[in-house]
Amino acid sequence: MLFDLDGTLVDHHCAAVAAAGDFIRQYARHDPADHGGEDPVARWMRLEEVHFRRYEHGEITHTQQRRERIRDFFGTPGIDDGRADELFGHFLDFYRSRWTAFPDAADALNRVRDKGLRVAIVTNGALALQKMKLERTGLFTGDLMMFCSAEIGCAKPDPGIYRHVLDHLDCRASEALMVGDNLANDVHAARRAGLQAIWLARYSRTGNTTGEPFIRSLADLPV
Numbered sequence: 065m066l067f068d069l070d071g072t073l074v075d076h077h078c079a080a081v082a083a084a085g086d087f088i089r090q091y092a093r094h095d096p097a098d099h100g101g102e103d104p105v106a107r108w109m110r111l112e113e114v115h116f117r118r119y120e121h122g123e124i125t126h127t128q129q130r131r132e133r134i135r136d137f138f139g140t141p142g143i144d145d146g147r148a149d150e151l152f153g154h155f156l157d158f159y160r161s162r163w164t165a166f167p168d169a170a171d172a173l174n175r176v177r178d179k180g181l182r183v184a185i186v187t188n189g190a191l192a193l194q195k196m197k198l199e200r201t202g203l204f205t206g207d208l209m210m211f212c213s214a215e216i217g218c219a220k221p222d223p224g225i226y227r228h229v230l231d232h233l234d235c236r237a238s239e240a241l242m243v244g245d246n247l248a249n250d251v252h253a254a255r256r257a258g259l260q261a262i263w264l265a266r267y268s269r270t271g272n273t274t275g276e277p278f279i280r281s282l283a284d285l286p287v
């Protein structure tokens with residue numbers, strides 16, 4: 065069974081919102097009027113979405129999306145790579161301190177293991193950070209395999225990342241089940257690679273309108 069990480073096992077959104085607030089208070093005291101009155105935390109999160117999606121679609125690298133988020137946020141295209149990396153590093157320091165696992169995550173992973181199924185994480189991100197996220201939230205175990213887009217060179221929703229994972233696990237697509245919160249990345253892309261998939265719609269208001277079956281909690285996984 066394959067799990068997405070952010071938004072599925074670990075509460076990325078709450079951690080990122082809190083960390084953005086910390087970061088802005090310390091490094092970017094903005095006059096909201098500078099940006100049409102947009103709340104700076106909302107602006108940070110909007111830019112994360114914009115640039116991370118560009119990374120997911122192969123337009124820029126994982127490192128570049130971090131730098132572009134900084135340049136866009138500060139409205140300063142001339143920020144050099146070193147300074148952009150330094151500023152993003154400060155955000156990451158706050159982000160790391162805000163990680164928490166969803167309350168249903170550890171129990172779900174344990175139930176799957178207890179059934180004798182292999183468990184792996186398939187996540188769009190960098191291995192060092194994503195592994196640390198699992199360790200700090202108490203979800204990491206030695207048998208947990210991780211597949212991260214930054215190292216593989218292929219990100220969800222490219223079905224190639226799922227083919228890479230299946231090759232490594234020596235597992236047929238029809239025997240693999242992907243669980244995640246992102247309908248395009250975790251469900252539709254997994255199915256294009258031949259896997260089964262379950263959509264975890266924890267908060268999604270679209271859950272009732274897409275016609276796609278979903279679960280609201282990992283406690284509802286059919287294991």
Ligand SMILES: [Mg+2]
Pocket residue numbers: 068069070071072244245246
């Ligand atoms: Mg996710």
